[in-house]
Amino acid sequence: MSAGTYAPRPGAAPLPRMIAAQTALETRMLLRNGEQLLLTVIIPTLLLVLFSAVDIVDTGAGASVDFLAPGILALALMSTAFTGQAIATGFERRYGVLKRLGASPLPRWALMTAKTLSVLVIEVLQILLLTAIAFALGWSPEGNPLSVLLLLVLGTAAFSGLGLLMAGTLKAEATLAAANLVFLLLLVGGGVIVPLDKFPDAVQSVLGLLPVSALSEGLRDVLQHGASMPWTQAGILAVWAVLGLGAAAKFFRWE
DSSP states (O other), rough: OOGGSSOOOOOOOOOHHHHHHHHHHHHHHHHHOHHHHIIIIHHHHHHHHHHHHSSSSSSSSSHHHHHHHHHHHHHHIIIIIIIHHHHHHHHHHTTTTTHHHSSSSHHHHHHHHHHHHHHHHHHHHHHHHHHHHHHHTTTTOSSSSHHHHHHHHHHHHHHHHHHHHHHHSOOHHHHHHHHHHHHHHHHHHHHSSOOGGGHHHHHHHHHTTTTHHHHHHHHHHTTTOSSOOOHHHHHHHHHHHHHHHHEEEEEEEEO
16 A cells, blocks of 8 residues: 555644644643633732722832833733743643653654743733733833833743743642742732832842842833833843753753
8 A cells, every 4th residue: 555545644744733733722721721810810910900099009109000010011921931831831741741742743842832832822912901901090101112022021931941940840739839839929029019129128139130020120110111121130031031941951851
């Protein structure tokens, strides 16, 4: 029997089609996950509306939403690229999903690419939703959109690398606990809602080096104060991205 007997001819689909299909699957799984929706959509939305409408935290001069919106955008990116991805990937690793996918025609690097693309899709939806809500609350952003885009890309890379590192080295239960704990700690101490200058001087310099703090302050410099490009915060995010992605590539275990 000749190879041309079968129609269509058997074999793996083209690589771009496999990545697109896996990206769509990963995105649907994220959107169907109740805990993921809580982290990525509901909590950031509630925080933005609550702290913008009620004067709970002193955010300085100007409307509260002008201070809060950039920080909430940073929190939303962290919830998807770090917390959600770490938890989902950790349990996929525990249940052997990653091992089986790694044995499929889809290369492992392509699987990681699909996961990254699905994260980007969710982030776009988050940004559109939160931006619309912030505008409804009276937000008046300034600055260069390209600077904002660069900060968001660097933040995504940093959070994604750290999330994959955690998911690929810890047990699933430990990843679940650690990722949620880090989310809560950075929500309080990452400059998202409470300005960093409200903390003691000795702590401010340390907190400013955290990726969510760098992203929050960088976005705030551009969107609230009209800065061209906060290179210090961008540099901090770039260092975290290189360290996180490099460590994840080296230490990630598929089983």
